[in-house]
Amino acid sequence: MHSLTPGELRAALVWRLIKQFGPTTVQVAGTIWLSVLLARNTHSGLWWLPGLVVLAGTIWGLVWASASRRAEQLVEQLRTELATLAGPRNERVQFLLRGLLQDLGINTVDVRASIFAPCLSGQFVQIGRYSDNATFATTIRMHHEKDQGIVAETWAGRQSLKTDLPKDRDLWNRRIVDDYRLPLEVVERLRMQSRSYLCRRIDRVEGGLMVPVGVLVIESLAPKGVSANFHDIVANAYQLELMSTECSSAIRLDGLNGDVKTPRKSDNHNRRMLEDSSE
Template sequence: MKVYRAFRQSLPALTQAAGAVVLAVYPLVGKDHRWIPVSIGIALALGGALWTIFLRPTRNSLLATIANLRKQLNAHDSPDGERMTFVLGQLLHELGLSGPEHRASVFARHDDGTFTLAGRYSANGNYRIPGRAIYAASEGLVAATWGDMQSHRADLPTRRPAWNKAVAKQFNMPEAVVAALRMQSLSYVCMRIDRPEGASTRPVGVLIVESTDKEGATAEMLDEIPEIVFWRLLPTECHSHVEARRIRETSKR
């Protein structure tokens, strides 16, 4: 999936490059037939340029796609968690991480600084079960990503006891809590979720894509994820989760 998407996105540039190559070698052809490679080269170069201009999605078409997806989500009378699960499942699919060794989670940040699990998806049912649903403001990979904005890790030990110690130390978590985590992830891609507000943005949550495969979550995904349309839905879904919790807490008072 990842290779196919990269190839598809590079086709306009490859077409232009092919045209340049053909034009570069046309002197090697006999004078009577040089018009053939010249014509082909110009056609390829021009076609690639037009492809880049007209066939790649424009900002307006992308916004229309996002609006349509939001409309489809709103049409389903389902809890926010289920909507987020759907979005995260599609995000993993676009990244080529549909296997049971991968997982995507979103943690929303609340006014008191804590993070709560807003949504999670994995093809492995055991990995979908919430382990810790709430994280303190200074605890865990979530808190680290909040400050760093994005990160990639693939250097954790493979043996569980050593993994427990490394995670506890690096992410400021009690080792007993780490030992209870169901998923021993060996690679992570983490990105802070920012919600547009006027001319600026406000951070509202954190996305964590993780894998038990050291090569599952790669550094390249830090560039790939923002290009996936389902990433654009996360700020609104994250904000909705926070607002829903605020309403529930207010109603209890």
């Protein structure tokens, strides 16, 4: 680490003193100057100069105080964000998903966002989820089949959009079964009856090639809770690059540690565990 020289230390100290006491010093100097002119009853045409100095010091103080408050607020915000990003993966992913929903203007209790990464078996595992609705934010269904659901569809087609899904639950169930080849008994247990979906495959540049590493799913209870315009916003969002890092890390590291793994039990057993869905 670079050590400051005595000259640099003196310069830093002087700058700190100027920032801290400069406005007050200017105000005091202007006030003294004005007082001297008034005491001498001087009729110089420059009597307005000390008044201008006092005004400048006052403005300097107000501007500096406002800037200092903004800086303190920014530092506190960055500390909070850095603490979040330094936490477990699920917390980091939640932070990214919340920020993306806020940028899209749809961070409401009717919306949920999730990220999935592929397992060695080809199945997809959820690595993070966020919703302002505590019921929808919980996760029970961790694994998704490689050839079923909107996650698999998006993985193959890069992006997808579904809107105006039926309001009637029976009709909705049938639509999901037909569109995504999910078993009816699984669909009937889904708690969130999402009527619109926007999904995007998460790609990452590795070795000069664009490699798919995950799937982002945004879903809403509203029939038009998402729109095609969101595709461009999501594609250019800074969160997407960070999401690709999280997905890549889950594939490479968690797979070795056993956190992201292929279920060893039968598909029927896995389907009985599908109490919740992200399609």
